[in-house]
Amino acid sequence: MPDSVRYDVSDRVAVVTIDNPPVNALSPAVWEGIDKAVARAVADPEADAIVLIGAGATFIAGADIKVFDTLKTREDSFTRSAGTHALLRRLEDASKPLVAAIHGNALGGGLEVAQACHFRVATKDAKVGQPEVLLGIIPGAGGTQRLPRLCGAKMALEMCTDGKPVAAPKALAAGILDHIVSDGLLEGAIAFAKSKVVAHDIRRTRQIAMTLANASAGLDACAATRQALAKTARGAKAPFAVVDAIEAGLRGTFDEGSQREREIFAECVVSTESKALRHLFFAEREVAKVPDVPKDTPTREIKRAAVVGAGTMGGGIAMTYVNAGIPVLLKEVDDAALQRGLATIRKNYDVTMSKGKMTAEQVEKTMALITPTTIYDGFDQMDIVVEAVFENMDLKKATFAELGRVTRPDCVLASNSSTLDIDEFGRASGRPAQVIGHHFFSPANVMRLLEIVRGRETSKEVIATSLKLAKRLGKVGVVVGNCFGFVANRMLAYYMREAYLLLEEGASVEQIDRVLTGFGLPVGPYGMQDIAGIDVGARIRMYLNSIGKTRAEGPQSAIPDRLFEMGRYGQKTGAGWYKYDAPGSRNRTPDPLIEQIADEEAKKRGITRRPIADEEIVARITTALANEGARVLEDGYATRAGDIDIIYAYGFGFPRHTGGPMFYADTVGLPTVLARVKEYRARFGDYWEPAPLLERLVAEGRGFYSAESGAAV
Numbered sequence: 001m002p003d004s005v006r007y008d009v010s011d012r013v014a015v016v017t018i019d020n021p022p023v024n025a026l027s028p029a030v031w032e033g034i035d036k037a038v039a040r041a042v043a044d045p046e047a048d049a050i051v052l053i054g055a056g057a058t059f060i061a062g063a064d065i066k067v068f069d070t071l072k073t074r075e076d077s078f079t080r081s082a083g084t085h086a087l088l089r090r091l092e093d094a095s096k097p098l099v100a101a102i103h104g105n106a107l108g109g110g111l112e113v114a115q116a117c118h119f120r121v122a123t124k125d126a127k128v129g130q131p132e133v134l135l136g137i138i139p140g141a142g143g144t145q146r147l148p149r150l151c152g153a154k155m156a157l158e159m160c161t162d163g164k165p166v167a168a169p170k171a172l173a174a175g176i177l178d179h180i181v182s183d184g185l186l187e188g189a190i191a192f193a194k195s196k197v198v199a200h201d202i203r204r205t206r207q208i209a210m211t212l213a214n215a216s217a218g219l220d221a222c223a224a225t226r227q228a229l230a231k232t233a234r235g236a237k238a239p240f241a242v243v244d245a246i247e248a249g250l251r252g253t254f255d256e257g258s259q260r261e262r263e264i265f266a267e268c269v270v271s272t273e274s275k276a277l278r279h280l281f282f283a284e285r286e287v288a289k290v291p292d293v294p295k296d297t298p299t300r301e302i303k304r305a306a307v308v309g310a311g312t313m314g315g316g317i318a319m320t321y322v323n324a325g326i327p328v329l330l331k332e333v334d335d336a337a338l339q340r341g342l343a344t345i346r347k348n349y350d351v352t353m354s355k356g357k358m359t360a361e362q363v364e365k366t367m368a369l370i371t372p373t374t375i376y377d378g379f380d381q382m383d384i385v386v387e388a389v390f391e392n393m394d395l396k397k398a399t400f401a402e403l404g405r406v407t408r409p410d411c412v413l414a415s416n417s418s419t420l421d422i423d424e425f426g427r428a429s430g431r432p433a434q435v436i437g438h439h440f441f442s443p444a445n446v447m448r449l450l451e452i453v454r455g456r457e458t459s460k461e462v463i464a465t466s467l468k469l470a471k472r473l474g475k476v477g478v479v480v481g482n483c484f485g486f487v488a489n490r491m492l493a494y495y496m497r498e499a500y501l502l503l504e505e506g507a508s509v510e511q512i513d514r515v516l517t518g519f520g521l522p523v524g525p526y527g528m529q530d531i532a533g534i535d536v537g538a539r540i541r542m543y544l545n546s547i548g549k550t551r552a553e554g555p556q557s558a559i560p561d562r563l564f565e566m567g568r569y570g571q572k573t574g575a576g577w578y579k580y581d582a583p584g585s586r587n588r589t590p591d592p593l594i595e596q597i598a599d600e601e602a603k604k605r606g607i608t609r610r611p612i613a614d615e616e617i618v619a620r621i622t623t624a625l626a627n628e629g630a631r632v633l634e635d636g637y638a639t640r641a642g643d644i645d646i647i648y649a650y651g652f653g654f655p656r657h658t659g660g661p662m663f664y665a666d667t668v669g670l671p672t673v674l675a676r677v678k679e680y681r682a683r684f685g686d687y688w689e690p691a692p693l694l695e696r697l698v699a700e701g702r703g704f705y706s707a708e709s710g711a712a713v
């Protein structure tokens with residue numbers, strides 16, 4: 001038997017322990033070990049029942065995701081899944097009560113193994129889930145057939161399409177679990193197993209009858225789920241595939257449903273969507289590893305924080321800290337600004353409360369962690385200060401100079417700047433080693449990305465502290481270099497340049513937004529600007545003009561500045577790229593005025609506007625991102641292509657099923673991407689210049705990730 005599965009007998013119960021750190025993933029050896037151990041227990045005269053338990057902090061977190069890379073074709077995957085299905089059937093057919101004892105997580109294949117056991121007991125804080133959809137696949141070890149038999153199709157559909165884990169008490173009420181053990185999981189599981197021996201009780205999930213009424217309600221739930229997914233899962237296939245598999249089990253027998261599950265799983269696991277999502281899973285774990293910042297770098301504990309500026313960003317950042325239980329001193333210049341900021345925070349919490357996500361008591365407790373102030377008293381007690389004043393170099397430098405005076409020497413001084421030079425803040429503070437960028441994305445209390453910008457002199461301790469803090473704040477921290485716009489906004493400038501030029505050339509605001517949301521973005525570039533504020537970009541352009549720079553090479557469209565001059569800042573003023581019912585309203589309609597302005601600007605630049613195909617919009621925008629991403633990588637401002645993909649997935653909602661802009665470029669094929677850059681150069685001008693890294697990779701037959709660039713999308 002492999003080392004990863006142990007066999008013992010305790011009190012006439014065979015205990016099969018899975019010990020495959022860190023998360024007891026089901027590697028081929030673990031599958032085999034479980035199979036052999038259960039067979040041994042069935043044959044063991046010393047054992048009357050069997051308990052399956054995980055060593056360490058968890059039960060089983062699912063199949064070993066890396067193993068999916070070895071499945072090259074649909075046929076291969078289909079054939080191999082027959083083995084898994086047969087193995088689980090052998091477990092289920094065990095002639096002695098078989099009990100899964102769950103702590104930590106039973107996810108994916110882990111929950112499917114538990115479903116094939118006769119009973120499931122768990123600790124109160126355990127979680128169970130079918131997160132396969134988040135990896136672009138469906139449960140492939142019987143989960144689409146057994147789970148609906150345990151908890152009903154409606155809940156199974158929910159769990160399998162949103163992928164979110166369910167807490168043990170809820171799982172118990174739903175019938176997924178049979179018992180919650182208060183103390184001593186193993187002892188409790190053994191006692192439970194013995195009670196089943198006495199009662200001669202064995203329950204095989206696949207034999208739970210699916211009544212006509214249940215099947216019919218289940219089919220209704222399938223139809224409703226498909227309808228809901230059409231809005232929430234645009235562009236993704238796996239969520240729909242999982243509904244198909246569950247539906248097959250409602251229409252046919254367990255065996256027919258299982259056969260369909262295998263076919264669908266085999267299709268999904270070799271899809272680009274699944275490869276992209278698996279890539280993001282590992283990329284998200286890689287970002288925490290910064291090559292020159294060793295794992296054992298000392299970090300500072302953050303017990304108290306101050307936020308300077310209570311505007312939209314400052315308020316959201318303060319909420320992020322107090323939500324994580326870290327008290328915040330919130331500073332503004334005067335009482336009026338402070339009260340405005342606090343009122344917005346209160347309003348946000350009221351919305352959360354109205355959705356039932358927080359109780360009134362929780363809101364009061366959280367709000368009480370914010371201490372408003374207009375002076376710097378108490379800043380000498382802070383472990384970190386986050387500066388979130390207006391995006392203005394002089395103002396920020398003055399703030400950092402003050403922070404250098406009022407804080408302790410070991411206090412981390414973070415800036416929420418979205419573009420400006422962190423090193424200038426470092427110099428102004430007199431403590432450059434302590435200064436770092438913490439670029440939050442709006443709304444700061446919601447968006448998961450934290451761009452951690454290291455300055456030339458930022459200490460490794462401050463970087464390691466920031467990464468640890470990001471996790472505590474519930475963010476995905478990605479360390480980037482200090483260039484204008486850092487990684488997220490530097491690349492975004494090229495995305496926006498193309499969006500503006502496409503408009504001048506003949507596409508409409510609605511077409512561009514429609515095409516890009518169809519591609520999977522939550523909001524198109526124009527809708528996004530109307531939310532963020534057209535004035536924000538305009539002020540950055542003005543600052544850049546004043547220092548003789550532009551954000552992205554190429555023609556600078558005058559249209560956004562014309563809107564700015566007209567006071568059309570977006571949703572907040574009731575007009576921007578769209579018209580809104582009223583200032584602050586989200587109800588928008590297209591505005592013919594934009595077309596008129598686009599016509600005028602096109603004429604000025606000698607462009608004859610033309611119909612633009614949807615495909616050209618996607619190709620121009622994604623090519624601009626990949627080409628600039630290659631430059632960012634070559635210049636060393638991002639550590640890995642995966643870091644860029646994570647930044648775009650979490651900062652801008654770049655569709656996860658594409659794997660991010662760099663992975664997407666690989667799936668399109670870098671030769672195609674390079675050919676497009678060259679074509680655009682010929683059509684539009686030299687500002688479309690291939691990134692040297694892109695040219696080199698193509699010459700070497702490689703992609704950003706692999707030697708397999710050129711796979712079909």
Ligand code: 3H9
Nearest residue numbers: 023025061062063064065066107108109131139140141285
């Ligand atoms: C599946 O089960 C399909 C089935 O239907 C069967 C079909 C036949 N495999 O996240 P962490 C690694 S699909 C391989 O930092 P946490 C991870 O990369 C699977 N590796 O810890 C990391 O490695 P490193 C369905 C895995 O405490 C280390 O473990 N299951 C796997 O923050 C620690 O991970 C899922 O989708 C895996 N399955 O969170 C669950 N899981 O240290 C995926 C983790 O080298 N896992 N690793 O960077 C999770 O959601 C989280 O890891 C978990 C722990 C919540 C378990």
